[in-house]
Amino acid sequence: MTYGKVVKGTFLARPNRFIALVETGGQVETCHVKNTGRCRELLVQGAAVYLEESGNSKRKTRFDLIAVEKGERLINMDSQAPNKAAAEYLPTLLPGLTLLRPETAFGSSRFDFYAEAAGEKWFVEVKGVTLEEDGVVLFPDAPTERGVKHLHELCAALEAGYRAMALFIVQMADVAYFTPNARTHPAFALALREAQAKGVALHAVDCLVTPSSLTARRPVEIRLP
Template identity: 35%
Template sequence: MGASKKSKKRGIIAWPPLIKGTLIKRYKRFLADIRLDDGQIVTAHCPNSGSMKACCQPGQAVYVSYHDNPKRKLNYTWELIHMPTSLVGVNTQIPNRLTAHAIQTGDVDELSGYQTVRREIRAGENSRIDILLEDPGRRPCYVEVKNCTLVEDGLATFPDAVTTRGQKHLETLQDLVATGCRCVMFYLIQRMDADRFAPADHIDPDYGTKLRRAAKNGVEILAYDVLIDFEGIRLNTKLPIDLRFSV
Protein backbone atom coordinates (compact mmCIF):
# COMPACT_ATOMS: atom_id res chain seq x y z
CA MET A 1 0.00 0.00 0.00
CA GLY A 2 0.92 3.68 -0.02
CA ALA A 3 2.83 3.42 3.24
CA SER A 4 5.65 1.67 1.38
CA LYS A 5 6.02 4.38 -1.27
CA LYS A 6 9.33 6.19 -1.38
CA SER A 7 9.37 9.97 -1.69
CA LYS A 8 11.99 12.43 -2.85
CA LYS A 9 9.81 15.35 -1.85
CA ARG A 10 11.20 18.01 0.43
CA GLY A 11 8.33 20.23 1.52
CA ILE A 12 6.67 19.08 4.72
CA ILE A 13 3.97 20.67 6.85
CA ALA A 14 4.41 19.70 10.49
CA TRP A 15 1.46 18.88 12.72
CA PRO A 16 1.00 20.64 16.01
CA PRO A 17 1.43 18.26 18.97
CA LEU A 18 -1.08 15.43 18.47
CA ILE A 19 -3.29 13.82 21.13
CA LYS A 20 -4.65 10.33 20.48
CA GLY A 21 -8.25 9.34 21.01
CA THR A 22 -11.16 7.31 19.63
CA LEU A 23 -13.94 8.75 17.49
CA ILE A 24 -17.37 8.48 19.11
CA LYS A 25 -19.31 10.32 16.41
CA ARG A 26 -19.17 13.16 13.95
CA TYR A 27 -22.26 15.37 13.69
CA LYS A 28 -23.50 18.72 12.38
CA ARG A 29 -20.57 18.52 9.93
CA PHE A 30 -18.19 20.55 12.08
CA LEU A 31 -18.39 18.71 15.41
CA ALA A 32 -16.91 15.43 16.60
CA ASP A 33 -17.12 13.75 19.99
CA ILE A 34 -13.86 12.01 20.83
CA ARG A 35 -12.75 9.92 23.80
CA LEU A 36 -9.13 10.77 24.53
CA ASP A 37 -6.81 8.01 25.69
CA ASP A 38 -6.88 9.44 29.21
CA GLY A 39 -10.64 8.79 29.31
CA GLN A 40 -11.76 12.39 28.85
CA ILE A 41 -14.54 12.94 26.30
CA VAL A 42 -14.16 16.16 24.31
CA THR A 43 -15.98 17.85 21.46
CA ALA A 44 -13.52 18.78 18.72
CA HIS A 45 -13.85 21.07 15.74
CA CYS A 46 -14.06 19.05 12.52
CA PRO A 47 -12.52 21.31 9.83
CA ASN A 48 -14.19 19.49 6.96
CA SER A 49 -17.51 20.39 5.33
CA GLY A 50 -17.66 17.25 3.15
CA SER A 51 -19.47 14.03 3.87
CA MET A 52 -16.17 12.35 4.87
CA LYS A 53 -17.51 9.12 3.47
CA ALA A 54 -15.09 6.25 4.19
CA CYS A 55 -13.12 8.19 6.79
CA CYS A 56 -15.37 9.03 9.76
CA GLN A 57 -16.31 5.64 11.19
CA PRO A 58 -16.92 5.59 14.96
CA GLY A 59 -14.43 3.48 16.87
CA GLN A 60 -11.41 4.44 14.76
CA ALA A 61 -8.31 5.95 16.31
CA VAL A 62 -8.09 9.71 15.75
CA TYR A 63 -5.60 12.45 16.53
CA VAL A 64 -6.46 15.97 17.65
CA SER A 65 -4.54 19.14 18.35
CA TYR A 66 -5.12 21.38 21.36
CA HIS A 67 -5.36 25.16 21.09
CA ASP A 68 -5.41 27.33 24.22
CA ASN A 69 -7.07 30.32 22.55
CA PRO A 70 -9.82 32.11 24.51
CA LYS A 71 -11.44 33.23 21.24
CA ARG A 72 -12.07 29.63 20.17
CA LYS A 73 -15.33 27.91 21.05
CA LEU A 74 -13.63 24.50 20.92
CA ASN A 75 -10.08 23.91 22.11
CA TYR A 76 -9.53 20.72 20.11
CA THR A 77 -9.21 20.30 16.34
CA TRP A 78 -9.55 16.91 14.67
CA GLU A 79 -6.49 16.43 12.44
CA LEU A 80 -6.17 12.72 11.50
CA ILE A 81 -8.06 9.45 11.52
CA HIS A 82 -6.37 6.04 11.36
CA MET A 83 -8.32 3.96 8.84
CA PRO A 84 -7.40 0.28 8.26
CA THR A 85 -5.23 0.99 5.19
CA SER A 86 -3.92 4.50 5.87
CA LEU A 87 -3.75 7.53 8.08
CA VAL A 88 -6.14 10.10 6.59
CA GLY A 89 -5.92 13.87 6.88
CA VAL A 90 -9.21 15.40 8.02
CA ASN A 91 -8.33 19.08 8.03
CA THR A 92 -9.37 20.66 4.71
CA GLN A 93 -7.18 23.70 5.38
CA ILE A 94 -4.13 21.52 4.72
CA PRO A 95 -4.44 20.83 0.94
CA ASN A 96 -4.14 24.47 -0.15
CA ARG A 97 -1.22 25.08 2.22
CA LEU A 98 0.54 21.88 1.24
CA THR A 99 0.07 22.37 -2.50
CA ALA A 100 1.32 25.97 -2.42
CA HIS A 101 4.25 24.92 -0.23
CA ALA A 102 5.11 22.00 -2.53
CA ILE A 103 5.06 24.29 -5.58
CA GLN A 104 7.37 26.75 -3.84
CA THR A 105 9.83 24.01 -2.84
CA GLY A 106 9.87 22.58 -6.38
CA ASP A 107 8.06 19.37 -5.51
CA VAL A 108 5.50 19.62 -8.34
CA ASP A 109 7.39 19.21 -11.59
CA GLU A 110 4.41 20.27 -13.69
CA LEU A 111 4.16 23.60 -11.83
CA SER A 112 7.83 24.46 -11.34
CA GLY A 113 9.70 27.59 -12.34
CA TYR A 114 7.18 30.29 -11.47
CA GLN A 115 8.51 33.38 -9.74
CA THR A 116 5.51 34.14 -7.53
CA VAL A 117 2.89 32.03 -5.81
CA ARG A 118 -0.22 33.85 -4.61
CA ARG A 119 -3.21 32.36 -2.84
CA GLU A 120 -6.96 33.06 -2.81
CA ILE A 121 -7.20 35.08 -6.01
CA ARG A 122 -10.39 36.59 -7.34
CA ALA A 123 -11.26 35.18 -10.75
CA GLY A 124 -14.41 35.40 -12.82
CA GLU A 125 -17.70 36.60 -11.39
CA ASN A 126 -17.92 36.15 -7.61
CA SER A 127 -15.35 33.37 -7.62
CA ARG A 128 -11.94 32.71 -6.12
CA ILE A 129 -9.22 30.34 -7.27
CA ASP A 130 -6.86 28.86 -4.69
CA ILE A 131 -3.46 29.61 -6.26
CA LEU A 132 -2.09 31.91 -8.96
CA LEU A 133 1.40 31.29 -10.36
CA GLU A 134 3.12 34.11 -12.24
CA ASP A 135 6.41 34.54 -14.03
CA PRO A 136 7.60 37.12 -16.57
CA GLY A 137 7.16 35.86 -20.11
CA ARG A 138 4.83 33.01 -19.13
CA ARG A 139 1.08 32.72 -19.07
CA PRO A 140 -0.45 33.13 -15.61
CA CYS A 141 -1.38 29.76 -14.18
CA TYR A 142 -4.46 29.33 -11.99
CA VAL A 143 -4.56 26.25 -9.76
CA GLU A 144 -7.73 25.10 -8.00
CA VAL A 145 -7.04 22.58 -5.21
CA LYS A 146 -9.53 19.97 -4.05
CA ASN A 147 -9.25 17.82 -0.96
CA CYS A 148 -9.85 14.13 -1.69
CA THR A 149 -10.29 11.56 1.09
CA LEU A 150 -12.64 9.03 -0.55
CA VAL A 151 -10.64 5.94 -1.55
CA GLU A 152 -12.08 2.51 -2.27
CA ASP A 153 -10.01 -0.41 -3.57
CA GLY A 154 -7.17 1.94 -4.47
CA LEU A 155 -9.37 4.33 -6.44
CA ALA A 156 -9.48 7.92 -5.17
CA THR A 157 -12.60 9.81 -6.24
CA PHE A 158 -13.94 13.34 -5.88
CA PRO A 159 -16.36 14.68 -4.73
CA ASP A 160 -17.74 12.75 -1.75
CA ALA A 161 -21.02 14.72 -1.98
CA VAL A 162 -22.75 16.78 -4.66
CA THR A 163 -20.84 20.05 -5.10
CA THR A 164 -22.32 22.89 -7.11
CA ARG A 165 -19.43 25.06 -5.90
CA GLY A 166 -16.95 22.60 -7.37
CA GLN A 167 -18.83 22.61 -10.66
CA LYS A 168 -18.65 26.42 -10.72
CA HIS A 169 -14.88 26.28 -10.27
CA LEU A 170 -14.59 24.05 -13.35
CA GLU A 171 -16.58 26.57 -15.38
CA THR A 172 -14.42 29.45 -14.11
CA LEU A 173 -11.22 27.63 -15.09
CA GLN A 174 -12.54 27.01 -18.60
CA ASP A 175 -13.39 30.70 -18.96
CA LEU A 176 -9.84 31.59 -17.89
CA VAL A 177 -8.34 29.15 -20.40
CA ALA A 178 -10.38 30.85 -23.11
CA THR A 179 -8.67 34.16 -22.23
CA GLY A 180 -5.22 32.62 -22.70
CA CYS A 181 -4.40 31.56 -19.13
CA ARG A 182 -3.10 28.19 -18.04
CA CYS A 183 -5.42 26.41 -15.59
CA VAL A 184 -4.97 23.31 -13.45
CA MET A 185 -7.33 21.23 -11.31
CA PHE A 186 -5.20 19.77 -8.53
CA TYR A 187 -6.61 16.89 -6.46
CA LEU A 188 -4.73 16.41 -3.19
CA ILE A 189 -5.42 12.94 -1.82
CA GLN A 190 -4.90 13.17 1.95
CA ARG A 191 -4.12 9.49 2.43
CA MET A 192 -1.66 6.84 1.28
CA ASP A 193 -3.74 3.96 -0.10
CA ALA A 194 -4.68 5.26 -3.59
CA ASP A 195 -3.09 4.27 -6.89
CA ARG A 196 -5.32 6.19 -9.34
CA PHE A 197 -7.90 8.99 -9.47
CA ALA A 198 -11.30 9.40 -11.15
CA PRO A 199 -14.34 11.66 -10.77
CA ALA A 200 -17.01 10.23 -8.46
CA ASP A 201 -19.72 9.71 -11.08
CA HIS A 202 -21.71 7.56 -8.66
CA ILE A 203 -22.01 10.52 -6.27
CA ASP A 204 -22.11 13.62 -8.53
CA PRO A 205 -22.41 12.68 -12.21
CA ASP A 206 -22.75 16.35 -13.19
CA TYR A 207 -19.35 17.08 -11.69
CA GLY A 208 -17.82 14.22 -13.63
CA THR A 209 -19.37 15.45 -16.88
CA LYS A 210 -18.08 18.96 -16.28
CA LEU A 211 -14.61 17.74 -15.35
CA ARG A 212 -14.34 15.84 -18.64
CA ARG A 213 -15.58 18.88 -20.53
CA ALA A 214 -13.03 21.07 -18.75
CA ALA A 215 -10.25 18.67 -19.68
CA LYS A 216 -11.30 18.78 -23.34
CA ASN A 217 -11.33 22.58 -23.15
CA GLY A 218 -7.74 22.83 -21.96
CA VAL A 219 -7.92 22.55 -18.16
CA GLU A 220 -5.07 20.34 -16.93
CA ILE A 221 -5.77 17.73 -14.26
CA LEU A 222 -3.27 16.60 -11.65
CA ALA A 223 -3.72 14.20 -8.73
CA TYR A 224 -1.11 13.62 -6.03
CA ASP A 225 -1.21 11.52 -2.91
CA VAL A 226 0.76 12.26 0.26
CA LEU A 227 2.98 10.74 2.88
CA ILE A 228 1.54 11.14 6.38
CA ASP A 229 3.05 10.27 9.71
CA PHE A 230 2.68 11.69 13.19
CA GLU A 231 5.23 14.41 12.48
CA GLY A 232 3.70 15.92 9.36
CA ILE A 233 2.39 15.60 5.84
CA ARG A 234 4.15 16.02 2.50
CA LEU A 235 3.39 15.57 -1.18
CA ASN A 236 4.30 12.15 -2.52
CA THR A 237 3.41 10.67 -5.90
CA LYS A 238 1.56 11.80 -9.02
CA LEU A 239 -1.31 9.38 -9.71
CA PRO A 240 -2.81 8.41 -13.08
CA ILE A 241 -6.13 10.01 -14.03
CA ASP A 242 -9.03 7.90 -15.34
CA LEU A 243 -11.71 9.99 -17.07
CA ARG A 244 -13.69 7.07 -18.46
CA PHE A 245 -17.32 7.40 -17.43
CA SER A 246 -18.48 4.92 -14.82
CA VAL A 247 -21.34 4.59 -12.36
Protein backbone atom coordinates in the same frame (compact mmCIF):
# COMPACT_ATOMS: atom_id res chain seq x y z
CA MET B 1 2.96 21.19 6.22
CA THR B 2 3.10 20.35 9.91
CA TYR B 3 0.82 20.65 12.92
CA GLY B 4 1.56 21.62 16.49
CA LYS B 5 0.75 19.39 19.45
CA VAL B 6 -1.14 16.30 18.26
CA VAL B 7 -2.81 13.66 20.44
CA LYS B 8 -4.55 10.38 19.60
CA GLY B 9 -8.17 9.61 20.45
CA THR B 10 -11.14 7.39 19.71
CA PHE B 11 -14.05 8.70 17.67
CA LEU B 12 -17.43 8.35 19.37
CA ALA B 13 -20.01 10.42 17.48
CA ARG B 14 -20.57 13.44 15.22
CA PRO B 15 -23.59 15.40 16.49
CA ASN B 16 -23.33 17.76 13.49
CA ARG B 17 -20.91 18.46 10.67
CA PHE B 18 -18.87 20.91 12.73
CA ILE B 19 -18.13 18.91 15.88
CA ALA B 20 -17.24 15.40 17.00
CA LEU B 21 -17.14 13.66 20.35
CA VAL B 22 -13.76 12.00 20.91
CA GLU B 23 -12.35 10.12 23.86
CA THR B 24 -8.78 11.15 24.58
CA GLY B 25 -6.72 11.24 27.72
CA GLY B 26 -9.41 9.40 29.64
CA GLN B 27 -12.16 11.93 28.97
CA VAL B 28 -14.62 12.86 26.26
CA GLU B 29 -13.80 16.05 24.34
CA THR B 30 -15.98 18.04 21.96
CA CYS B 31 -13.71 18.67 18.97
CA HIS B 32 -13.94 20.91 15.94
CA VAL B 33 -14.08 18.85 12.71
CA LYS B 34 -11.92 20.57 10.09
CA ASN B 35 -13.97 19.07 7.26
CA THR B 36 -17.66 19.79 6.68
CA GLY B 37 -18.00 16.96 4.16
CA ARG B 38 -19.91 13.79 4.94
CA CYS B 39 -16.85 11.59 5.67
CA ARG B 40 -19.22 8.79 6.68
CA GLU B 41 -16.76 6.10 5.66
CA LEU B 42 -14.06 7.70 7.83
CA LEU B 43 -15.78 8.83 11.01
CA VAL B 44 -17.13 5.54 12.27
CA GLN B 45 -17.58 4.76 15.93
CA GLY B 46 -14.38 3.39 17.44
CA ALA B 47 -12.04 4.74 14.74
CA ALA B 48 -8.66 6.02 15.87
CA VAL B 49 -8.37 9.75 15.20
CA TYR B 50 -5.76 12.44 15.69
CA LEU B 51 -6.40 15.84 17.22
CA GLU B 52 -4.41 19.06 17.15
CA GLU B 53 -4.57 21.08 20.34
CA SER B 54 -5.40 24.68 19.50
CA GLY B 55 -3.66 26.46 22.37
CA ASN B 56 -6.31 29.19 22.20
CA SER B 57 -8.02 29.43 25.58
CA LYS B 58 -10.84 31.56 24.11
CA ARG B 59 -12.02 28.80 21.78
CA LYS B 60 -15.09 26.75 22.61
CA THR B 61 -13.30 23.58 21.51
CA ARG B 62 -9.82 22.65 22.67
CA PHE B 63 -9.01 20.32 19.75
CA ASP B 64 -9.31 20.10 15.96
CA LEU B 65 -9.88 16.67 14.42
CA ILE B 66 -7.33 16.41 11.60
CA ALA B 67 -6.74 12.74 10.70
CA VAL B 68 -8.28 9.29 11.00
CA GLU B 69 -7.18 5.69 10.63
CA LYS B 70 -9.19 3.67 8.09
CA GLY B 71 -7.97 0.12 8.48
CA GLU B 72 -4.20 0.32 7.99
CA ARG B 73 -4.47 3.60 6.08
CA LEU B 74 -3.93 6.99 7.74
CA ILE B 75 -6.01 9.70 6.07
CA ASN B 76 -5.69 13.42 6.69
CA MET B 77 -9.17 14.98 6.63
CA ASP B 78 -8.32 18.61 7.37
CA SER B 79 -9.93 20.60 4.54
CA GLN B 80 -7.45 23.46 5.04
CA ALA B 81 -4.41 21.23 4.62
CA PRO B 82 -4.54 20.58 0.83
CA ASN B 83 -3.89 24.23 -0.06
CA LYS B 84 -0.86 24.30 2.25
CA ALA B 85 0.48 21.08 0.77
CA ALA B 86 -0.22 22.39 -2.75
CA ALA B 87 1.74 25.59 -2.10
CA GLU B 88 4.75 23.46 -1.19
CA TYR B 89 4.32 21.20 -4.24
CA LEU B 90 3.47 23.66 -7.01
CA PRO B 91 7.12 24.62 -7.72
CA THR B 92 7.52 20.98 -8.82
CA LEU B 93 4.59 21.25 -11.25
CA LEU B 94 5.47 24.75 -12.44
CA PRO B 95 9.22 24.99 -13.06
CA GLY B 96 10.50 28.55 -12.99
CA LEU B 97 7.80 29.64 -10.55
CA THR B 98 8.32 33.30 -9.65
CA LEU B 99 4.97 34.22 -8.09
CA LEU B 100 2.42 32.25 -6.12
CA ARG B 101 -0.51 34.23 -4.76
CA PRO B 102 -3.37 32.59 -2.86
CA GLU B 103 -7.07 33.40 -3.11
CA THR B 104 -7.20 35.34 -6.38
CA ALA B 105 -10.45 36.41 -8.03
CA PHE B 106 -11.31 35.73 -11.65
CA GLY B 107 -14.79 36.26 -13.05
CA SER B 108 -17.28 35.26 -10.40
CA SER B 109 -14.92 32.79 -8.73
CA ARG B 110 -11.97 32.99 -6.38
CA PHE B 111 -9.30 30.45 -7.28
CA ASP B 112 -6.97 28.97 -4.71
CA PHE B 113 -3.83 30.25 -6.45
CA TYR B 114 -2.60 32.60 -9.14
CA ALA B 115 0.89 31.72 -10.33
CA GLU B 116 3.50 33.00 -12.75
CA ALA B 117 6.09 30.59 -14.10
CA ALA B 118 8.32 30.57 -17.17
CA GLY B 119 6.49 33.55 -18.65
CA GLU B 120 3.04 31.99 -18.25
CA LYS B 121 0.18 33.06 -15.99
CA TRP B 122 -1.79 30.35 -14.23
CA PHE B 123 -4.94 29.94 -12.20
CA VAL B 124 -4.91 26.85 -10.00
CA GLU B 125 -7.86 25.31 -8.17
CA VAL B 126 -7.07 22.76 -5.45
CA LYS B 127 -9.38 19.97 -4.28
CA GLY B 128 -8.67 17.74 -1.31
CA VAL B 129 -9.49 14.05 -1.77
CA THR B 130 -10.39 11.85 1.22
CA LEU B 131 -12.77 9.29 -0.31
CA GLU B 132 -11.14 5.92 -1.00
CA GLU B 133 -12.67 2.64 -2.21
CA ASP B 134 -10.41 -0.39 -2.64
CA GLY B 135 -7.39 1.79 -3.35
CA VAL B 136 -9.21 4.05 -5.81
CA VAL B 137 -9.67 7.67 -4.71
CA LEU B 138 -12.63 9.76 -5.80
CA PHE B 139 -13.83 13.36 -5.68
CA PRO B 140 -16.29 14.62 -4.61
CA ASP B 141 -17.79 12.67 -1.73
CA ALA B 142 -20.98 14.76 -2.03
CA PRO B 143 -22.46 16.85 -4.88
CA THR B 144 -20.52 20.09 -5.36
CA GLU B 145 -22.05 22.74 -7.59
CA ARG B 146 -19.22 25.01 -6.44
CA GLY B 147 -16.72 22.52 -7.85
CA VAL B 148 -18.51 22.45 -11.20
CA LYS B 149 -18.50 26.25 -11.27
CA HIS B 150 -14.75 26.32 -10.62
CA LEU B 151 -14.13 24.02 -13.59
CA HIS B 152 -16.23 26.23 -15.85
CA GLU B 153 -14.32 29.30 -14.64
CA LEU B 154 -10.98 27.56 -15.31
CA CYS B 155 -12.16 27.08 -18.90
CA ALA B 156 -13.07 30.77 -19.06
CA ALA B 157 -9.60 31.66 -17.81
CA LEU B 158 -8.12 29.65 -20.68
CA GLU B 159 -10.25 31.58 -23.15
CA ALA B 160 -8.95 34.81 -21.59
CA GLY B 161 -5.35 33.78 -22.29
CA TYR B 162 -4.32 32.26 -18.96
CA ARG B 163 -3.19 28.72 -18.24
CA ALA B 164 -5.40 26.74 -15.89
CA MET B 165 -4.99 23.73 -13.60
CA ALA B 166 -7.15 21.56 -11.36
CA LEU B 167 -4.93 19.98 -8.71
CA PHE B 168 -6.26 17.11 -6.62
CA ILE B 169 -4.39 16.61 -3.35
CA VAL B 170 -4.99 13.02 -2.27
CA GLN B 171 -4.80 13.13 1.52
CA MET B 172 -3.34 9.63 1.84
CA ALA B 173 -0.57 7.50 0.35
CA ASP B 174 -0.22 4.53 -1.98
CA VAL B 175 -3.43 4.65 -3.98
CA ALA B 176 -4.21 2.98 -7.32
CA TYR B 177 -5.63 5.92 -9.27
CA PHE B 178 -7.92 8.95 -9.07
CA THR B 179 -11.26 9.27 -10.82
CA PRO B 180 -14.15 11.73 -10.50
CA ASN B 181 -17.07 10.39 -8.50
CA ALA B 182 -19.57 10.09 -11.35
CA ARG B 183 -21.90 8.01 -9.20
CA THR B 184 -22.32 10.76 -6.62
CA HIS B 185 -22.09 13.80 -8.92
CA PRO B 186 -22.18 13.03 -12.66
CA ALA B 187 -22.17 16.74 -13.52
CA PHE B 188 -18.75 17.16 -11.90
CA ALA B 189 -17.34 14.18 -13.80
CA LEU B 190 -18.69 15.60 -17.06
CA ALA B 191 -17.31 19.09 -16.30
CA LEU B 192 -13.88 17.64 -15.49
CA ARG B 193 -13.77 15.73 -18.78
CA GLU B 194 -14.84 18.83 -20.70
CA ALA B 195 -12.26 20.96 -18.89
CA GLN B 196 -9.48 18.58 -19.86
CA ALA B 197 -10.67 18.56 -23.48
CA LYS B 198 -10.48 22.36 -23.54
CA GLY B 199 -6.92 22.38 -22.19
CA VAL B 200 -7.21 22.62 -18.41
CA ALA B 201 -4.27 20.73 -16.90
CA LEU B 202 -5.33 17.99 -14.50
CA HIS B 203 -2.99 16.71 -11.82
CA ALA B 204 -3.43 14.42 -8.84
CA VAL B 205 -0.76 13.80 -6.22
CA ASP B 206 -0.72 11.55 -3.18
CA CYS B 207 0.63 12.58 0.21
CA LEU B 208 2.86 11.22 2.90
CA VAL B 209 0.62 11.42 5.97
CA THR B 210 1.71 11.29 9.58
CA PRO B 211 -0.37 12.26 12.62
CA SER B 212 1.38 15.65 12.61
CA SER B 213 2.11 16.36 8.94
CA LEU B 214 0.89 16.25 5.34
CA THR B 215 3.40 16.34 2.48
CA ALA B 216 2.49 16.14 -1.22
CA ARG B 217 4.61 13.37 -2.65
CA ARG B 218 4.15 11.88 -6.11
CA PRO B 219 1.75 11.93 -9.08
CA VAL B 220 -1.32 9.72 -9.14
CA GLU B 221 -2.83 8.43 -12.38
CA ILE B 222 -6.08 10.14 -13.38
CA ARG B 223 -8.77 8.08 -15.12
CA LEU B 224 -11.76 9.93 -16.53
CA PRO B 225 -15.03 8.08 -17.20
